[in-house]
Amino acid sequence: GNSVTQMEGPVTLSEEAFLTINCTYTATGYPSLFWYVQYPGEGLQLLLKATKADDKGSNKGFEATYRKETTSFHLEKGSVQVSDSAVYFCALSDRPLTGNQFYFGTGTSLTVIP
Amino acid sequence: DAGVIQSPRHEVTEMGQEVTLRCKPISGHDYLFWYRQTMMRGLELLIYFNNNVPIDDSGMPEDRFSAKMPNASFSTLKIQPSEPRDSAVYFCASSSDGSEQYFGPGTRLTVT
Numbered sequence: 001g002n003s004v005t006q007m008e009g010p011v012t013l014s015e016e017a018f019l020t021i022n023c024t025y026t027a028t029g030y031p032s033l034f035w036y037v038q039y040p041g042e043g044l045q046l047l048l049k050a051t052k053a054d055d056k057g058s059n060k061g062f063e064a065t066y067r068k069e070t071t072s073f074h075l076e077k078g079s080v081q082v083s084d085s086a087v088y089f090c091a092l093s094d095r096p097l098t099g100n101q102f103y104f105g106t107g108t109s110l111t112v113i114p
Numbered sequence: 115d116a117g118v119i120q121s122p123r124h125e126v127t128e129m130g131q132e133v134t135l136r137c138k139p140i141s142g143h144d145y146l147f148w149y150r151q152t153m154m155r156g157l158e159l160l161i162y163f164n165n166n167v168p169i170d171d172s173g174m175p176e177d178r179f180s181a182k183m184p185n186a187s188f189s190t191l192k193i194q195p196s197e198p199r200d201s202a203v204y205f206c207a208s209s210s211d212g213s214e215q216y217f218g219p220g221t222r223l224t225v226t
Contacts, residue, residue: 032213043118043205043217044157051213089157093213102147102215106156 002027006090006105013080013112021075021108023064023090031094033057033066033073038087038107047075047088080112116140118218120206126224132194135221138187139208147207147215148181148191157205163189164212196225 007022025033032051036044048057053068062077073090090105119138127133139146147162161171166183174181178197183189193200203222207215 034214036217043219044207044215045217046214049214095212102159102162104157104159 002031002092002094002101002103004090004092004103004105006088006108008106008108009087010109010111013110015082015112015114016079017112019075019077019080019084019110021088021090021110023073023075023105025071025073025090025092025103027071027092027094029094031092033064034091034093035062035064035073035075036089036091036104038089040086044089080110082112082114085110085112118206118208118216120204120218120221122221123219124222124224126226127196128226129197130195131225132192133196133200133223133225135191135204135206135223137189137191137206137218139189139206140210140216141187143208143210143216144186145209145212145215146183146189147205147209148189149205149207149217150202151205151220152202160191193223196223198225201225 003026005024034049035047037047038044048059050057050066056065064075087107087109089107092103094101121136148160150158160173161181163183181191201224203220205220207217209215
């Protein structure tokens, strides 16, 4: 079946450090992949997405590339800021014949210290 | 657009009481999702609707939970009777195509 696995946290980085949060997936079809961000006390917000292999999603300095050969969608940012402190969720949406399926990873907490 | 609206934002109730959570999706979105988030179990999909019809309720934990969508602009999640282990943040999300989801601010439920 389908699933999403993302790296465990928490992750603590200094401001301006490079960020990578790993995400791998298992899917039977051709899923769309997403990264969502959740700031304290708020709901999840879509950060970026990619709908097919080799697509690169980007937003607010974050990037992730849909790699079908490695079934991965790792989130990266070249220089993190304190305001990036949040929980990041990798997610998958698939549409097999049996109907839409949705999967979220367990979330990775990021803390950026000045 | 106002985004997904949930009410109440906070709910504190005693064990055994009925709890009703409400959600108004983004206008024009045909999909509506209910999630539960806890520290122990993370984010769990409880049920989702497409065009007001429940499609997958396999995540609903037990018969005490029920969800309805009487029209395209309103949905409820009801817990009866409530138990302390139901304490969590409940999110509603909507989507136009069943793929990209827009989340509400959540309802923090505390059952004492």
